[in-house]
Amino acid sequence: MKPEVIISSLDAERLENIIASLPPKSFPGKDALEAELDRATIVEPKDVPSTVVTMNSKVRFEVESSREEFCLTLVYPKDTDASGEKISIFAPVGSALLGLRQGDQIEWPKPGGGVLRVRIKEVLYQPERAGDFHR
Numbered sequence: 001m002k003p004e005v006i007i008s009s010l011d012a013e014r015l016e017n018i019i020a021s022l023p024p025k026s027f028p029g030k031d032a033l034e035a036e037l038d039r040a041t042i043v044e045p046k047d048v049p050s051t052v053v054t055m056n057s058k059v060r061f062e063v064e065s066s067r068e069e070f071c072l073t074l075v076y077p078k079d080t081d082a083s084g085e086k087i088s089i090f091a092p093v094g095s096a097l098l099g100l101r102q103g104d105q106i107e108w109p110k111p112g113g114g115v116l117r118v119r120i121k122e123v124l125y126q127p128e129r130a131g132d133f134h135r
Contacts, residue, residue, distance in 0.1 A: 005040040005099030008048050008128060011055045012037060015089065018076070033095035040099050048128040051102040055089065058125040059097065064105070064117040071124065074098065 015037060019030065053059055058073045074097055075086045087094045096106050102122055107115040127133070 002039075003100060003104045005036055006048060006052045006101075007037065007040040007042055007099045008045040008054055009042050010045050010133065011098070012040065012042050014055070014076070027090045029090060029092040029095050032092060033089065033098075036095055036098060045128045045133045048126070049101065050126060050129040051123055052126070053097050053100050053120065053123060054126055054128055055098070056125075056127050057123050059120055060122040060124055061118045062121045063108075064119060069121065073125075 015033070019034060022030070024030075048054055053074060055074060055076065056079075058071060060069060060071045062069050071085070072087045073085060074094055075088060077088045077090050080086050080088045087097070089095055089098060093106070093108055097120075100106065100120055102120050105117055105119045108118040110116055123129075
């Protein structure tokens with residue numbers, strides 16, 4: 001059973017507009033992202049719980065097997081860069097993160113094959129929690 005997904009109306013609208021502007025099959029995770037948007041509970045930005053991953057949230061993760069931690073910011077495709085600190089919503093893991101909460105777990109593809117079980121330890125920054133509703 002998949003965990004509940006909560007998405008702000010602002011994020012949902014922006015993502016739906018971006019997806020609608022792209023040709024079919026324009027990125028590998030398109031169907032999965034659309035499915036997440038379809039099953040999500042959509043709330044006003046001010047009503048997003050402070051522990052939910054939203055667009056532009058900075059999240060601290062822990063790899064279950066090794067207890068190794070890392071941080072990433074979930075971004076729109078135009079905001080990705082080579083820093084290794086950002087993950088696009090169009091990446092399969094990016095679309096899986098959107099709307100999850102602290103404590104939720106996901107499977108993360110390993111380089112070279114296989115998966116890691118990763119737990120969301122903390123939402124370090126969330127625009128909605130910071131009062132940034134018009135990003």
